[in-house]
Amino acid sequence: MAIEVMKPGLSTTVQDLGRPGYYHLGIPLSGAMDRAALRAANLLVGNDEGAAALEAVFLGPELRFTADALVTVTGADLPPKLDGQPQPGWTAFRVRAGQVLSFGFLRQGARAYVAVAGGIDVPAVLGSRSTYVLGALGGLDGRALRAGDMLPLGVPPRDVAKGRTVPEALRRPAATPAELRVLPGLYWHRLTASAQASFFADTWKVAPEADRIGYRFRGGRALDFVPREQPFGAGSDPSNIVDSGYPYGSVQVPGGTEPIVLHRDAVSGGGYFMLGTVISADMDLIGQMQPHTPTRFVEVDMSAALAARDERAARLQQVRYALQT
Amino acid sequence: MTARYSFGGDEHIFVEIDEAMSLTAFFGSISMAKAVRESGIRGVTEICPANASLQVRFDPDVIAPNALLSELKALEAVSASAEKTLATRIVEIPVFYDDPWTRETLMRFRERHQEPGATDLEYAARINGYAGTDAFIAAHAAAPWFVTMVGFVAGLPFMYQMVERPKQIEVPKYLRPRTDTPRLTVGHGGCFGCIYSVRGAGGYQMFGITPMPIYDPAQRVGYLKEFMIFFRPGDIVKFRPVGRTEYDEIVAEMEAGRWAPTIRTADFSLDAFEADPAGTNAGLLETLHGH
Numbered sequence: 001m002a003i004e005v006m007k008p009g010l011s012t013t014v015q016d017l018g019r020p021g022y023y024h025l026g027i028p029l030s031g032a033m034d035r036a037a038l039r040a041a042n043l044l045v046g047n048d049e050g051a052a053a054l055e056a057v058f059l060g061p062e063l064r065f066t067a068d069a070l071v072t073v074t075g076a077d078l079p080p081k082l083d084g085q086p087q088p089g090w091t092a093f094r095v096r097a098g099q100v101l102s103f104g105f106l107r108q109g110a111r112a113y114v115a116v117a118g119g120i121d122v123p124a125v126l127g128s129r130s131t132y133v134l135g136a137l138g139g140l141d142g143r144a145l146r147a148g149d150m151l152p153l154g155v156p157p158r159d160v161a162k163g164r165t166v167p168e169a170l171r172r173p174a175a176t177p178a179e180l181r182v183l184p185g186l187y188w189h190r191l192t193a194s195a196q197a198s199f200f201a202d203t204w205k206v207a208p209e210a211d212r213i214g215y216r217f218r219g220g221r222a223l224d225f226v227p228r229e230q231p232f233g234a235g236s237d238p239s240n241i242v243d244s245g246y247p248y249g250s251v252q253v254p255g256g257t258e259p260i261v262l263h264r265d266a267v268s269g270g271g272y273f274m275l276g277t278v279i280s281a282d283m284d285l286i287g288q289m290q291p292h293t294p295t296r297f298v299e300v301d302m303s304a305a306l307a308a309r310d311e312r313a314a315r316l317q318q319v320r321y322a323l324q325t
Numbered sequence: 326m327t328a329r330y331s332f333g334g335d336e337h338i339f340v341e342i343d344e345a346m347s348l349t350a351f352f353g354s355i356s357m358a359k360a361v362r363e364s365g366i367r368g369v370t371e372i373c374p375a376n377a378s379l380q381v382r383f384d385p386d387v388i389a390p391n392a393l394l395s396e397l398k399a400l401e402a403v404s405a406s407a408e409k410t411l412a413t414r415i416v417e418i419p420v421f422y423d424d425p426w427t428r429e430t431l432m433r434f435r436e437r438h439q440e441p442g443a444t445d446l447e448y449a450a451r452i453n454g455y456a457g458t459d460a461f462i463a464a465h466a467a468a469p470w471f472v473t474m475v476g477f478v479a480g481l482p483f484m485y486q487m488v489e490r491p492k493q494i495e496v497p498k499y500l501r502p503r504t505d506t507p508r509l510t511v512g513h514g515g516c517f518g519c520i521y522s523v524r525g526a527g528g529y530q531m532f533g534i535t536p537m538p539i540y541d542p543a544q545r546v547g548y549l550k551e552f553m554i555f556f557r558p559g560d561i562v563k564f565r566p567v568g569r570t571e572y573d574e575i576v577a578e579m580e581a582g583r584w585a586p587t588i589r590t591a592d593f594s595l596d597a598f599e600a601d602p603a604g605t606n607a608g609l610l611e612t613l614h615g616h
Contacts, residue, residue: 023382024373025554026476026522125542135479135523137542137553185331186339232490233346233376233516236497242346243474243483243517245373245380247333268476269375271498271515277334302390305335309385 001067001118005149006100009061013212014120014139014151015113017050018264019128026268029248030130030138033111033212033264033287036172036316037075041115043323044072044092046160051119052129054145056112058290060103061145063114065095069153070117070162076109076174076288091165109174109288121154132265134213170319172284177203177294180261180282182251183305187241187273195223195256199275199297206293207258212265215286216258217295223256223275235271243271249278251297259297261286281308328353328401330394335385338394340401341378346485346516350377351473352409352595355558357397360404366396374558376473376483376517409595415469415561415613417587418520421572422446422462422533426507431531437501445530449496449513462566465494465532468606470518472560478525480540480554484518484562487598487606494518498528509535511564522554536567536575537586548585561591563613589613 005012015038018031032038032055039049054061060078065071072092073080080087081102087093095101103112122129122140131139140149188196202220209216225238233242239255246252246262252272253259261278263286278286279300289295300308329341342353358374361381368388373380383393423446435441440448450461470484477483486493498514503526506512510521512529519529522540539556541549549555567575578584591612598605 020370022554023371024475025557026479026481027554132479134525135540135542137479142542183332183334186333188331231343231345233485233495234344235515240515242344242377243477243515244341244375244378245339245474245476247337247339247380247382249334249336267478268373269474270477274333277332277337280335302332302335306385306390309335313386 001069001153003116003151003153004064004066005061005145005147005151006064007062008145008147008149009056010059012054012056012061012145013131013133014052014122015055015130016052016128018130019126019132019138022126023268027126027135027137028132028264028266028268030128030132030264032113034075034113034284036284036312037111037113038115039316040090040166040319041072041074041113042119043320044074044090044164044166045070045115045117046156046158047115047117047119048157051115051154052122053113053115053120056103056114057110058106060112062100062102064100065097067097067153069095070156070160071095071101072115074113074115074166074171076112077107078109078112079104079107088165090171092160092162094162110290111287116153117156117160118154121152134265164323166319167322170315170322172315174285174288177296178285178289179296179298180286181279181300181305181308182276182297183279183300183302184276186247186250186276188275190225190238190273191275192224192226195225199223200299204259204295204297206289206291206295208291210289210291212263213267214260214262215289216260218258223253225256239273240271241273243269245269246274247277249280249283250274251276251278263287279305279308281305281312328357330397332390333380335390336382338381338383338390338397339378340381340397343377346377348471348485348487348595348598351471351485353404354379355411356407356409357401357404360400360407361397364396364400366393368393373476374474375476376485411559411593413559413561413591413593415563415589415591415609417563417565417613418535418537419567419571419575420466420511420533420535420564421567421569423458424534424572427510427531427534430503430505430507433505434499434503437499437503439497439500446532449494449530449532452496453494466564466566469609470562470564472556472558472562473517475554475556475558478523480522480556482520482539482556482560482562485516486518487602489602496530499530502526502528506531507534509538511535536572536579538579546579547582561593561609563610587613589615
């Protein structure tokens, strides 16, 4: 049981829910950028929520199946086609041995998740099948897929019917313009009051440099710093600090010009100040943002962050309920 | 010294031991990381010590952010009274300074450098007051270094040289980061040395290259078979300059599976070091060389 990669797409990687426990040594969590879409995809085909699937960004791959399989595509609206015939998204469909799964052009969002019953059965490394490309770790040989690759499939843990679907209301669509909620903190005090205000007031745009490591934004006013004599070891630029750890979702602004939000393949630390952190509930959204998406950062406090987290968890419960077997 | 606490979103607490780098701040970071680890607080998922700060990742569905904050503040007092000693290891790392690969790379990115007419070594030697690159390399390789953080990318050590502050090497990062750095480049930025564990982007000045792999996801290198990452915070490093011939020999021995670094266990006391840095370093080097 395997999948032959005929065309790899732009950057298609094997991802699951990630590899926690090694961030203190520079190995990030990795895993699906849109975790909710990965979980839904796995539930649709009867897998455990954390099974490994394919994450395709912007441009889908072309895959030939060597055996019958139950398949689904969730996340971005990247229309799946089976031997050229359109298939519904967020719905489990049957693929026969020899059939080819391909994709139309991206309509909305950025990352689609292709789950197959049984999961992509590459070896687990440090407890995860996720691909960390920068460290050449996990996935298929630590890299994005290439034409000619063969992806092994696992044994489906349970049989589920084809045609099951995630209700429309539970598929969180990618929004334009986007809003990302930020809890100020970390080195927020380094910014002047006017910079603190303009960061939240301005409309930013996702820059082309947006990947699994981080999303860069442009278009807002440059941020000014409170003058100080730089501490020993911090470096001379006012945006520098003594190299520290970087939280997932933290917003660093090198030189005060272009904010970067670190994501699942985050660099674990470095010497740029951070003004705060995107709340956990909004991390999935970032994974579905295309370059040039107008974006506002919205200031929230901890209670709002926790309420949003609960709301996200409740939505996942609804998906589980809708798809329970 | 009182730490500064801040939430990094709803899943992290950031603890800044000090704004400025020092061995005291580093010891504050690792002793607090140890205290948090040993306390076994439910809901703490990762503890990441850094040079002069640490980060605690947690699951807010298990422990409320403010409850964890209180627990950490209580542990600060415990760790502050801890002995400033460390049972660690000292490792000798061969370095081919001014090697052809970093030299080729730095020439490619000259327009991003502060001083396009000089090499990174020449620039660093000049702004740190050394007569030339030989004297600079001698200082870089003479005193040992503490690994004060592992990260940025997989297994990359940040290192702080064990000398008094006026003797610390300080260089700015490149004006704009390079898009390429050879794997195993020995670099320096701010007051920190580093070894690039993988090839990739980077902004540190480049001084040389080591033949010794420090990250091996395929785990083919003998001393990385047990775990793919070599360094831990608290390791002590001593660089040893090697020329092209020895560099090539080590690479060949490595490929044949016969080379391993010299590693000795060592005990370090911050108080003893601060009283007598040169004497403490001399003792560490005796330990390394087996006297």
